[in-house]
Amino acid sequence: MNSLFKRLLNVKGMVVEDVRVADSPLRPEPVLEVRVRPHAGMLRCSRCGRRCPGYDRGGGVRRWRHQDFGCWRVELVAMMPRVDCPGCGVVVAAMPWAEPGSRFTRDFEAECAWLMTVANQKTVSGFLRVAWRTAGRIAHRVAGRLKDVF
Structure with missing residues (x-):
C-alpha cells in the first residue's frame, strides 16, 4: 500500500503510514486523510536545507491540502519533528512535500x-x-x- 499511495500522491521521501476516510459532522464533506512521515535519515533544516539530527517530535500534527483524487479531497497528515541544525538552531524539519510554512x-x-x-x-x-x-x-x-x- 505504501508504494501505491506514494505513486498516486507523487511524493518522494516519505512513508505512508495509514489512509482513512475522515467523515465527521464538522466537515462539509468526507476527506481522504493520508498519514505520512519523512524517511528516516531524511530530516533537513527548513531554513538552510542541511541534513540534521532529529531533536524531538515537534509540536503536534499538521495538515497539508493535496490534489484531489476525483471527488475526494485529500489531506496529508504528519507530525512536525524538529531538528538541531548547527547553523540555525532547533527548527522545524523541512517536509519533502511542502514549502516551509505552507498549508x-x-x-x-x-x-x-x-x-x-x-x-x-x-x-x-x-x-x-x-x-x-x-x-x-x-x-x-x-x-x-x-x-x-x-
Missing part, C-alpha cells in the same frame, strides 16, 4: 498556479475548492519560488 503541498500549489493562468476566478475557486484570495496567495508564492530558480 498546501507543492503539487497542489503548482496546479493552482497553472490553473490561474488558463481559467477564470469562478472556475479556479470551484475546481480547487479554495477561495480566490487563497489561490492568489498560492500563485504569488509559486512565482516567487520560480523567480529564485531563474
Whole structure:
C-alpha cells in the first residue's frame, strides 16, 4: 500500500503510514486523510536545507491540502519533528512535500498556479475548492519560488 499511495500522491521521501476516510459532522464533506512521515535519515533544516539530527517530535500534527483524487479531497497528515541544525538552531524539519510554512503541498500549489493562468476566478475557486484570495496567495508564492530558480 505504501508504494501505491506514494505513486498516486507523487511524493518522494516519505512513508505512508495509514489512509482513512475522515467523515465527521464538522466537515462539509468526507476527506481522504493520508498519514505520512519523512524517511528516516531524511530530516533537513527548513531554513538552510542541511541534513540534521532529529531533536524531538515537534509540536503536534499538521495538515497539508493535496490534489484531489476525483471527488475526494485529500489531506496529508504528519507530525512536525524538529531538528538541531548547527547553523540555525532547533527548527522545524523541512517536509519533502511542502514549502516551509505552507498549508498546501507543492503539487497542489503548482496546479493552482497553472490553473490561474488558463481559467477564470469562478472556475479556479470551484475546481480547487479554495477561495480566490487563497489561490492568489498560492500563485504569488509559486512565482516567487520560480523567480529564485531563474
